[in-house]
Amino acid sequence: MNNGFVRVAAAIPDLRVADCAFNVSCIADLVRRGEEEKAQVICFPELSVTGYTCADLFFQQQLLSDAEKALNELQMLTFSTTSVIIVGMPVRVQNQLFNTAVVLQGGHILGVVPKTHLPNNNEFYEKRWFSPSTATGVQRITLSGEDVPFGTDLLFSDGKFSFGIELCEDLWVPIPPSSQHALHGADIIFNLSATNELIGKHQYLRQLIEQQSARCNAGYVYSSAGAGESTTDVVYAGNGIIVENGKIIASSERFSFEPQLIVSDVDIERLQADRMRNTNYTNEKSDKTYRTIKLEDAHFTQFELKRTFDKHPFVPPLTNRDASCEEIFSIQVGGLAKRWKHTKAETVVVGISGGLDSTLALLVCVKTADKLGIDRKHIFGITMPGFGTTDRTYTNALNLMKSLGITMLEISIKDACIQHFKDINHDPDTHDVTYENTQARERTQILMDIANKHNGLVIGTGDLSESALGWATYNGDHMSMYAVNSGVPKTLVRYLVDWAAHKLESQSEEILRDILDTPVSPELLPADESGNIAQKTEDIVGPYELHDFFLYYMVRFGFSPSKIMFLAQNAFGDIYADDVIEKWLKIFIRRFFAQQFKRSCIPDGPKVGSINLSPRGDWRMPSDAVAFLVN
Template sequence: MNFGFVRIAAATPVVQVADCQHNVSHIATLVRQAASQGAAIVAFPELSITGYTCGDLFTQPFLLQQAEAALTQLLEETAPLPLLCIAGLPVALDNRLYNTAVVFSRGQILGAVPKSYLPNYNEFYENRWFAPGTESHAERISLCGQETPFSTRLLFECGDVCLGVEICEDLWVPVPPSSMQALAGANLLVNISASNEMVGKHAYLRSLIEQQSARTMAAYLYSSAGCGESTTDIVFAGNGIIAENGAILRESERFTFGEQLTLCDVDIERLMALRRKTNTFTSESPQKEYRRIRAGLPVQDYTRTPLLREISPYPFIPGKDAHIDERCEEIFNIQISGLAQRIRHTNCRSAVIGISGGLDSTLALLVAVRTFDKLGLPRTCVTGITMPGFGTTGRTYNNALRLMETLGITIREVNIRAACEQHFSDIGLDPGDRSVTYENAQARERTQILMDIANQTGGLVIGTGDLSELALGWATYNGDHMSMYGVNCGIPKTLVRHLVGWVAAKGPDEAARPWLLDILDTPISPELLPADGNGQIAQCTEELVGPYDLHDFFLYYFVRFGFRPAKLYLMARQAFAGKYEDRTIKRWLITFLRRFFSQQFKRSALPDGPKVGSVSLSPRGDWRMPSDASCTMWLHEAENL
């Protein structure tokens, strides 16, 4: 199974200007290398068969004849190979010459796409030799003895892959041809280029590729000229760049003297899922028809072949880049702004939060105090309530108290033991019973206390439950499941941990740092069962429902892209290689699917709370699912992995 992945390659050969035989020999070698490494598609730079910097030699009929003869040789040499190739050469047609990308496979030319926009400014003067492809009225040409489709409006269909081709400057114009190709169905955009280097230009090029792949929700394969092109006036660095939906996945080294092959697996299924969900991915203006040319591609079995792409085990956590602080601050500001608006709208005088000494309530408290700071209200308007019960340990109790003290909020303590014991007596529950009734009664008692104290203080109960708990249904219905505003409802557990760690390292409340660090080091637990004989936490959540890093991984790809269980399993095996065994991943994948489907009824009755990232489970927004939907098909595939 290929699961929607396709392996593509950007090739940078070492050329000799105007030596077509040399150039196709090197191109053929790189095609063979790409095929041996499992590539289905490989692209070579603009005019790579002749070299881009031939200048007025392009007016020599002999060069044009030799270029076509070299292409014929290239077709013959690569005919046994199953992959699809794109290479550039000048093509003469009637009284004009066109800078053309030729698409070929198994010895057959599938189509020729002429360049639409010819730069004729600064160091460029392509109008001296070439005509814009948009001016040609030909539909077919004879090339290498083959009748060949010729147009700027060609698309190449290869199963689920729909490929569009543009050339160099086409990307730099206000509305690139690839934008129209994408609207017509292209999900893999190829640009063969000969863009020279200048200070600062590369950064701009990367941003163009990132933005174009994001705007078109497509994969973008960019291959540009490198070593061997003339350096009479300009220098070429050899860029191979592969992007997908706004992210650069792979890129080659620049300014090398050798040939390079940059390979990556792009996820066409992921891109099509995004397009189908985004109903604005369309054009209101009528589009001229594109000719669609069918082609075959080799199919990789990714159950046997490792993926050539990085798969982060923590898709919700901001990447390790220069903007990480900005990202974390932005997440906090979304939570803060949501809560601030709710407080202003309801004219509440306080916020009430249950503080357990765990991660979720810690993050909610940090959001609350920063909200009141932003509103210009004293932190004492935030009331933190610790509610010790049968499972509360000294460690979490102490952390809760010390954190509240250092943050300067109002502290209240209400022990729930007596109330719960009375409730057990009222409903006839054996005191030694440790069933779900025993646990949920405590959660509901705590919620009742929070609600009533909020009424006393004219306050708002701030929910602490996170996105991971909502996905798994790891919350007591009408207990911790309920609040008046849930600030963490868009934050998964792995991100909760990351944000608390970020505040501990860089937050303004230095006095809180020791307690935040110890909270981070504390096992995740609802503390609803009595502590062990040593007074330690006896109920560890991740031993019961599974590791949150796995569940968050499944959640992200299941909800955002709709990936099937087999694909989730495949990706998780690579992302968590060395951390979890295959059987462990399979076990918790089954648990995730079973709980996600069975617990929808809890998500259907969620309180309000802010969406933070691309995955949300709000029944009023991103996720509307019947509470009685069957998970039989998903479980069947997962169980048979």
């Protein structure tokens, strides 16, 4: 494997019904292409050696003999290849005929898997010709002169990953054989199929494959019969679909008359990480004993991935972004609404800086008040200008609060901070961490005391990315009474505010647009000579898009730094040089480990996605653990 990835292929060859020699020559062509593409396993359609639509020709001895002869030819043609090949063909066993998948590698037959569920309704008549796998207890057969394992209890493994096989209708039953294959260790399921096309059927098929892949935490490679099959009564379009844990990562062109080889890379480590975390995964594992067939190692270990990775894994895809943003926002509103009602607080109090995080928190407060039927004047928005506050953020904070119709307060922290510097004998011209954190803690004190004064709740504005990096002042902006953004990473905050700008608050859209265009900053250091923000967060800790990427793959899947680096190079190679990615990855890991003590005592807040860093929820980590090394 290459960094945990296995390359697989779904092949749809040219085909002539009942012309086994021609079919095998076309299969061999695609095998050679697959070998050039460094595919470790290549799956062909159901009965691809003979053709699925042979009908009563399956009873002809000549066809069955031709199929075995063609299989022998395929063995010779592929003797020098290391790719594993799965082809479909009828196999005779003790006067019975089985619809099977034959697995070959390096010219040898590794095993034969018979179909279990034979469709026999509407346009399907398989029971007319074939017996189900349950019709025999034979465990080994002689095929093409070799004594080979036979049965549905076969798993194929090279020691790094394993795969199992089911055929077509096996997927469509309530409990597919692949469910037990996965529970017994199959990381990938290969399905040899001959599914005909009907209106609406294709979409249903895709959903079926996606759901089974997700349910099994498995890769799923589906290869279905194409245009060469007979169209006497039905039409076959040629479906090659590769899925990873419920997500289609590659698919073929339907109704093509050209041979197709659909190649992609399945992340085995990702699948195994999900299985390991789910302690219920093996609850329904049967007592069935599986036989494991050893595969030879591929002759290659490195290959450039055929797939790309989203730079922003926390951000919903464009196809359903509006619906996803609305759902996330509803989770935040639902969490705050429950807390507001339960505490019987008269108000909520939120600090408004004119930045992204406080803007999102305020929008959540406003929509929560609307949902509960509470006057927006019960929301106290407090802007607290300090030494680094710029005119731009100050103006945006005031205009935003005014446009939303909440109670506005302005309390400068400058005099209080100067007095505090005197109290602790700190030179205000020394712009160090004491200078910065004094301001953050003073703001939190104001928020807490105003909340006490007006029977309110202080609503936290900090986000998930800041929590991961420890980019918060301990017992300053680190603290609140309910943290509505705690499950939202910085890259997603931006999309939520952008969505809100044109979906929620039209009267505030222009202000929200300017907030979106403002550089991310805590504004704790004085502005530059032009009055612009001098302290830009991403110049200090690094790009949030990189940190969110690192966070997702480290916490969600437990990937090693080297694997994360590999994925980041794939996703961001067109933006950042390798040494830049490595630099920020090292900083992310160092800060993530060093700042756990802040996360160990963070306030309550709603989880909205697959990751949260609450010690009461997803993440439990010792504060003094040694940071991983980036090799």
